[in-house]
Amino acid sequence: MKKRTFLAGVAATALATAAFAGSHGDGPVKVGFVYVGPIGDGGWTYEHHQGLLAVEEAFGDKVETVYQENVPEGADAERAMTQMALQGADLIFTTSFGYMDPTINVASKFPNVKFEHATGYKRSDNVSTYSARFYEGRAVQGHIAGKMTKTNKIGYIASFPIPEVIRGINSAYIHAKKVNPDVEFSIVWAYTWFDPAKEADAAKALIENGADVILQHTDSTAPQAAAQTAGNVVTFGQASDMGEYAPFPRVSSIIDNWGPYYVQRVQAVMDGTWASVDTWDGIGPGMVGIGEISDAVPADVKAEAEALRDSLASGEYHAFTGPINKQDGSAWLAAGETADDGTLAGMNFYVEGITADIPN
Amino acid sequence: MDLSSINPILLIASLMVASTPILLAAIGEMVAEKSGVLNLGVEGMMIVGAICGFATAVETGSPFIGFIAAAAGGAILSLIFGFLTQYLLSNQVATGLALTLFGLGLSSLMGQSYVGIKPPATEKLDIPLLSDIPAIGPMLFNHDIWVYVSLALVAAVWAFLKYTRGGLILRAVGESHDAAHALGYNVIFVRLAAIAFGGACAGLGGAYLSLVRVPQWTEGMTAGAGWIALAIVVFASWRAGRVLLGAYLFGGITVLQLNLQAAGVAIPVELLSMSPYLITILVLVIISSDRNRAALNAPASLGRAFHASH
Structure with a gap:
């Protein structure tokens, strides 16, 4: 056999196999995960990987999982997704905001493959979106931060100026300000x-500029280490518990809990009931967890924070409840009014009192 | 604009810390390139150094032994590259890229059980008298030993290349390996030594990240520092002094822009974020802009394979 015909034969067989696997008659359901960081980041990607493990645990042999780490947001993401789809994945979770357009593009080429995009807002017939109401957790953090700061300066390490991050800043600020009117936020992008x-440099810069509480919206534990070295700085675990820095500097955390959602969606593919949906769950349904508040927090503050957490979980209190003005002083929410999901999903403004500008 | 919250003493102190990993990696790579070897595996060697140093420091409790292990780890990894490119004559660019991928994978395998562990602290030197000088003391004379080692290395590399016979041989090998071979110098040995030195320096740079600057082990923690080091070598037109300038500019502006953001300075964040790349490239391009001299500085045999039978 000539080399070229041999190669063509191999390619044809591979394609046929892929097509066959894609139809998954009796074979296991193949689930792909695209990660933005390494699974050992101790934060965001780590928790998505815990979700993958939960899927394996729940379905055993009936499911086959693949994942790719450190996939950059952009053109390379399309390549990674296309590869997974060609390998016969039935369901692909793309777990970062920046995968939004790549997911939509690849999904249009593979109408039989289901896609789930985390934290985005673009859907199609075979693309669902899912996210967690992290801002509920930010409210609890803001409350503790406002009570714990002595310099009245709270540092915030932000990642990218996208609605999810801005919601977090606003929610934390509103609740810090509520308990401590003198509080100031300094935000580093x-x-x-x-x-x-x-991240470590950003934390150090904030600490050197007088912040004694650091909130982070980046994925590694480096800011925790920087705070620990500084000695008297409070931090919160982000995405994952980061419990190795408890009880101090890490006094509490926001924990993303994706497992139940992933299991439910894989089940839907198996049952043939999968449909494109938009899921946005908070503390109540358990998608957002509040990590244990350590004893470094005074008992009364801890009790208040737990009460806040419970009222957010029961739905009795909304983290964005008026009166709230926008940064320019114009009215946003009247007294008692709560924010609608549409505005929150596209949030591109700071609330009144934050002095910085949002980068474009 | 309120700059009062920025403390210049702390700023310069953190600038030196932030620049050291890139400086170490860049000065090592410069020596390798001066010998005519283009090793694109700096990122891989750095991260292997980071985990070797971290693991060893945790196991032995001594950061110093950790740094030694990091240098050894980086050097060993670089010698794989050396063997492939010098004896098997593989393509240097492809092999270097493969080395980076290999290093990233190997390090995350080695680091599995070290996530979330705190390393023993690297002591700061307390230099008598000098550390007590007001302002300048805490700024310049209150760092860990590796900051000074990196500066000493730059000076040593500069003197070695400029004044010693060994340096002359190294440069000869990098300029024209055939001529050096004809003169009886062992081209492959010189290159292997330069590669190993580059690997050891990259390893030290990585360990500085995982043991001092961050300090913890996280997968993929070099996050592109090795590529910055490579770029600095080129923009510095293969001169030790300019490598130092480039690394300090890059590290310094990174820290400065974060400080400006933290202080709430009204400069658009996008500009601040791109400033380290922009200013470093601009400054180095401008000082290296004398065409004739810049061209003389690029080693003529850079990236070319050598085979003695030619």
Whole structure:
């Protein structure tokens, strides 16, 4: 056999296999995960990987999982997704905001493959979106931060100026301000989800500028280490518990819990009931967890924070309840009014009192 | 604009810390390139150094032994590259890229059980008298030993290349390996030594990240520092002094822009974020802009394979 015909034969067989696997008659359901960082980041990607493990645990042999780590947001993401779809994946979870357009593009080429995009807002017949109401957790953090700060300066390491991050800043600020009217936020944009050295530098810069509480919206534990070195700085675990820095500097955390959702969606594919939906769950349904509030927090503050958490979970209190003005002083929410999901999903403004500008 | 919250003493102190990993990696790569070897595996060697140093420091409790292990780890990895490119004559660019991928994978395998562990602290030197000088003391003379080692290395590399016979041989090998071979110098040995030195320096740079600057082990923690080091070598037109300038500019502006953001300075964040790349490239391009001299500085045999039978 000539080399070229041999190669063509191999390619044809591979394609046929892929097509066959794609139809998954009796074979296992193949689930793909695209990760923005390494699974050992101790934060965001780590928790998505815990979700993958939960899927394997729940379905055993009936499911086959593949994942790819460190996939950059952009053109390379399309390649990774296309590859998974060609390998016969039935369901692909793309777990970062920046995969939004790549997911839509690849999904249009593979109408029989189901896609689930985390934290985005673009859907189609075979693309669902899912996210967690992290801002509920930010409210609890803001409350504790406002009570714990002595310099009245709270540092915030932000990643990218997208609605999810801005919601977090606003929610934390509103609740910190509520318990401590003198509080000020200084916000540093790192323009990365994961770069331990840069996150550490950002934390140090904030600490050197007088912040004694650091909130982070980046994925590694580097800011926790920087706070620990500084000695008297409070931090919160982000995406994952980051419990190795408890009880101090890490006094509490927001924990993303994707497992139940992933299991439910894989089940839907198996049952043939999968449909494109938009899921946005908070503390109540358990998608957002509040990590244990450590004893470094005074008992009364801890009790208040837990009460806040419970009222957010029961739905009795909304983290964005008026009166709230926008940064420019114009009215946003009247007294008692709560924010609608549409505005929150596209949030591109700071609330009144934050002095910085949002980068474009 | 309120700059009062920025403390210049702390700023310069953190600038030096932030620049050291890139400086170490860049000065090592410069020596390798001066010998005519283009090793694109800096990122891979750095991260292997980071985990070797971290693991060893945790196991032995001594950061110093950790740094030594990091240098050894980086050097060993670089010698794989050396063997492939010098004896098997593989393509240097492809092999270097493969080395980076290999290093990233190997390090995350080695680091499995070290996530979330805190390393022993690297002591800061307390230099008598000098550390007590007001302002300048805490700024310049209150760092860990590796900051000074990196500066000493730059000076040593500069002197070695400029004044010693060994440096002359190294440069000869990098300029024209055939001529050096004809003169009786062992081209492959010189290159292997330069590659190993580059690997050891990259390893030290990685360990500085995982043991001092961050300090913890996280997968993929170099996050592109190795590529910055490579770029600095080129923009510095293969001169030790300019490598130092480039690394300090890059590290310094990174820290400065974060500080400006933290202080709430009204400069658009996008500009601040791109400033380290922009200013470093601009400055180095401008000082290296004398065409004739810049062209002289690029080693003529850079990236070319050598085979003695020619």
